[in-house]
Amino acid sequence: MKINKNKSALKVQAGVPQPEAINPNIHTLKRSVTRYPLNYYTEGILSGKRAVLSQAITLVESTLQSDQQLAQDIIEACLPYSGNSIRIGITGVPGVGKSTFIESLGLMQVEKYEKKLAVLAIDPSSARSKGSILGDKTRMEQLATHPNAFVRPSPSAGSLGGVAQKTRESIILCEAAGYDLIFVETVGVGQSETEVHSMVDFFLLLMLAGAGDELQGIKRGIMEMADAIIINKADGDNLLNAEIAKQAYANALHLFPLPPSGWEPKTAICSAITTAGLNEVWKMISDYLSFAKNHGYFEKKRKEQTVLTLKASIESKLHQLFFSNQGLKEMNVELEKHIISNQLSPYQAAEKLMRVFIENLQKKI
DSSP states (O other), X not given: OOOOGGGOTTOOOOOOOOOOOSOTTGGGOOOOOOOOOHHHHHHHHHTTOHHHHHHHHHHHHOOOHHHHHHHHHHHHHHGGGOSOSEEEEEEEOTTSOHHHHHHHHHHHHHHTSOOOEEEEEEXXXXXXXXOBOOOHHHHTHHHHTOTTEXXXXXXXXXXXXHHHHHHHHHHHHHHHTTOOEEEEEOSSSSTHXXXXXXXXXXXXXXXXXXXXXXXXXXXXHHHHHOSEEEEOOOOGGGXXXXXXXXXXXXXXXXXXXXXXXXXXXXXXXXXTTTOTTHHHHHHHHHHHHHHHHHTTHHHHHHHHXXXXXHHHHHHHHHHHHHHTOHHHHHHHHHHHHHHHTTSSOHHHHHHHHXXXXXXXXXXXX
């Protein structure tokens, strides 16, 4: 049969011609960002001003040396006013409904229990362009505009460890600003879960019913860290599947040894859309917190996390010091050429770089 190309549904319209850029040099322009004295940030944060808190977190996330010094001064000033919140980590595979779940549970907290809630969402960055959508404020529209809530998406920028440190620092600032409940949403399933687990009091894993065997390879490591597994999207025709999945995960959890807290991880179902089951989820979290505090584990874990923060900070500083050295950068370029031409192994190149790095440090000392 002969096809009439003029009537084909596949015909592509010419479309609207794209206008020229208003300023062709816009990408070369540098934005002028105002920096204020230390007391502007500390007083603004302690008085609960969300705009100032957001500005301070921007300083924390900045890679400029001048911004980093100011950020550390702000953190040091706010540190005595931190530590009074409940920190909850929330993770799950992409598409499980993390943002919807956080908004529903968050709205319940700020409206029903009159809590002040901060949401720190780690957003994945493009490995190619380093860009990030940062769409959590769009997905959590009601929560983001609530006067008792603060939603802050942060780009992972290809460095999960770096984001973990920035998130720890952001938690301190949010606590100093008076937020008594902090949700930390992860990128997805991967290395970031371990990082987030090391900075929260309760770690919640969201799962889907009937996800299939493709997730089996990543389930165990995440499940062993979880204090609770929640089957989301348990509504409509999926309700029965959710109940079956809940029982299956409960059976699987019995095969794992108890975590250091002594708490036996629980399972539940909920629907972030209809809010069914959210009260049960919050009761589960409250029961865990009471259990952990009564058994002394809550404070013990906080102290362990403080030590981990110290180690992570040292690693971050060493990484920054190493890769900011101009001499090492130039040497690294030459060594990469030798590696590509098989004249040198990567391990030998790393050894040479480290030797020069240590020698430079010794000269400064």
